[in-house]
Amino acid sequence: MxxxxxQVEGLTRRFGALIANDDVTLDLRPREVHAVIGPNGAGKSTLIAQICGGLKSDAGSIRLLGQDITHETTKNRARLGLGRTFQISSLASEDTVLQNAMLGALGAKSRPWQFFLPVLGDKNLRDHAENALRRVDLIDFxxxxTGELSHGQRRQLEVAVALTLEPKVFILDEPxxxxSAEGTQLLxxxxxxxxxxxxxxxxxxxxDVVFKLADRITVLDYGRVIATGSVEDIRKNPIVQRAYLGENL
Amino acid sequence: MISEKALNAILMSLLFCVPLWAWVSDEPFTITLATRAVIFALAAVGLNVALGLGGLVSLGHAVFFGIGGYAMGILAFHAQTYSPLMEWPFTISGTKLMPVIWLMAILFSGAAAFIIGLLSLRTTGVYFIMITLAFGQMFFFFAISWPAYGGEDGLSIYIRNSFPGMNTLDPIQFFGICFAILSLVLWLNVRLVKSPFGLALNAARQSSERVEAVGLDPFRLRLIALVISGMICGLAGALFADLNRFVSPTMFSWQMSGELIVFIVLGGLGRTFGPVAGATLFVVLEHALGGIGEYFLFFLGLLLLVVVLFARGGLYGIITGRADR
Incomplete structure (x- = not known):
């Protein structure tokens, strides 16, 4: 193998008496799509925040390419190769699409300390940003x-910004x-x-998306991993069916 | 409706031509008024780097304005009394040379901005406003209780400081110096907005978490913005002190900080030239309505209310027909 x-190991997070995530362990292998699913409040968003750095973990560890990043800042995690998108789009809405992509490029090359020359004139950065926009079909926009984009286009731009970082791992929060059905197909x-x-x-x-894309699925419920396995395993798993009571898997 | 660029050009030409006309028709007081507007504009342009671009609502920018003022006051005071500024470990004497005074004003206000930023930028929103206000009050009361430099009464400087090759006592020449500095700073500001730093700072204002997620540090971006902003305000403070040939603790007052914010809001938030329009309008109103005494502030408040409620883009928004950025 x-x-x-x-590698996420034993990740735990408590909010007072409430345990949001309890001993969550999962890993992500090269070239795979690993989906995390679970009912509302299962701890998915908390998990993402813990992995990306917005929330500190009470216990457990996170390793990226073997390196322990459990105590790194959000900024450093991004630099080390976590490229994330946000569930609630957090793009700079007053800026243009290109400027948003340029911001990613700027971060990727960590070159914001230039105060005089126009950023759009930096051919290197610009090519980098435009390539990402081309990948997500937004180059014409x-x-x-950004505030004038459709919801779907904003999702695409989120992915483009993550792309500019040339990350080692993509972490996509409910993309x-x-x-719409059409937008979902595109993405x-x-x-x-x-x-x-x-x-x-x-x-x-x-x-539908999860079953189409995922190689493996981890199911969270009340902050615990109740199942991990291939799409087939998860479909058949009785515990999962109980957690998703009423939903037809 | 005219474009923002055209309005910038009109504004700057007006600001330049009115004093020129006043000079031809021998009305030095109008030149002084215009110089006051230019200097206030410079300070507000400085604050705008932090507020407009960085989204940092600071109610303590009078600190930098005041430091600039006292840099001038202290250096010139020692020069005019022929007493050294310090004797140990080496002697530093005062100076009447504007470029040296400006440099000191910029250095000290920048250093103050760095320290204040380190402490205050850990907070956001209303806490940030309160912390900057607290720093402002600290400097204000320090200046009041520092008898060596006039305390509450302030410091008078008998003769305006000098600039090589120019007669700064001539109002139009001093105006020229101030106008040139404002133009230079505005030009640098336009470049700054379009630069990589400007892009990143602007994004940090809109979405801090986004900036972090691409591996940049919003704290550091804001800190640098505050330092740049403070330096510009410090320079404006030194010029303001030279215009009045007088420095007093009121330069540190929170009313001063508030006025700087008012200039920006009046002119139009988020426009590079907005503070210039706001400061000019303020000085014109102050002069036109000044005769009615304290009531001037009542009308200013009314105007501000109207702008905030009905014309969010300020003067720039009204004239260019675009509500905001």
Missing amino acids: MRPVL ADKR MAGL TDLLRDLRNQAPILLVEHDM
């Missing part, structure tokens, strides 16, 4: 203000949320292509 790119195709570049940890509500 190939060495996992991302490069000069549009399909609120998308599904994009993610299928993306996995060749880096493995994807996919938190997603849309079961």
Whole structure:
């Protein structure tokens, strides 16, 4: 078996008496799409925040390519290779599409300490940003203000910004949320292509998408991993069916 | 409706031509008013780096304005009394040379901004406002209780400081110096907004978590923004002190900080030239309505209320027909 790119071990997070995540262990192997599913409040968002650095963990460890990043800052985790998208789009909405992608490029090359020359004139950065926009089919909208994009286009831009980072791992927080059927199809195709570049940890509500894309699925319920396995394993798993009571798997 | 660029050009030409006209028709007081507007504009442009671009609502920028003022006051005071600024471990004497004074004003206000930023930028929102206000009050009361430099009464400087090759006592020449500095700073500011740093700082204002997620440090971006902002305010403070040939603790007052914010809001938040429009309008109103005494502030408050409620883009928004950025 190939060495996992991302290893999460025994990750725990409490909010007072409430245990949001309890001893969560999962890993992400090269080229795979590993989906994390679970009912609302299962701890998916907490898990993402713990992995990406927004929330400290009470116990457990996170390793990226063998390196312990449990206590790194959010910024350093991004630099080390975590490329994430946000569930609630957090793009700079007053800026243009290209500027948002340029920000990613700027971060990737960690070169914001330049105060005089126009950033859009930096051919290197610009090519980098435009390539990412081309990958997600947004190049024709490069000069549009991000706030004027459709919801689906904003999702695509989220992915583009993550792409500019050339990450070792993609962490996608409900990328399909609120998308039309058409938009979902578009993004599904994009993610299928993306996995060749880096493995994807996919938190997603849309079961069709998960079953289409995922190689493995981890099911969270009340902050615990109740099952991990292939798509077939999870479909058949009786515990999972109970957790998703009423939902037809 | 005219474009923002055209409005910038009109504004700057007006600001330049009115004093020129006043000079031709021998009305030095108008030149002084214009110089006051230019200096306030410079300070507000400085604050705008932090507020407009960085989203940092600081109610303590008078600190930097005051430090600039006292840098001038202290250096010139020692020069005019022929007493050294310090004797140990080496002697430093005062100076009447503007470029040296400006450099000191910029250095000290930048250093103050760095320290204040280190402490205050850990907070956001209303806490940030309160912390910066607290720093402002600290400096204010320190200046009041520092008898060596006039304490509450302030410091008078008898003769305006000098600039090589120019007669700074001539109002139009001093105006020229101030106007040139404002133009230079505005030009640098335009470049800054478009630079990589400007892009990153602007993004940090809109979404801190996004900036972190691409591996940049919003804290550091804001700290640098605050330092740049403080330096510009410090330079403006030194010029303001030279305009009045007088420095007093009121330069540190929180009203001063508030006025700087008012200039930006009046002119139009998030526009590079907005503070210039706001400061000019303020000085014009102050002069036109000054005759009615304290009531001036009442009308200013009313105007501000109207702008905030009905014309969010300030003067720039009204004239260019675009509500915001």
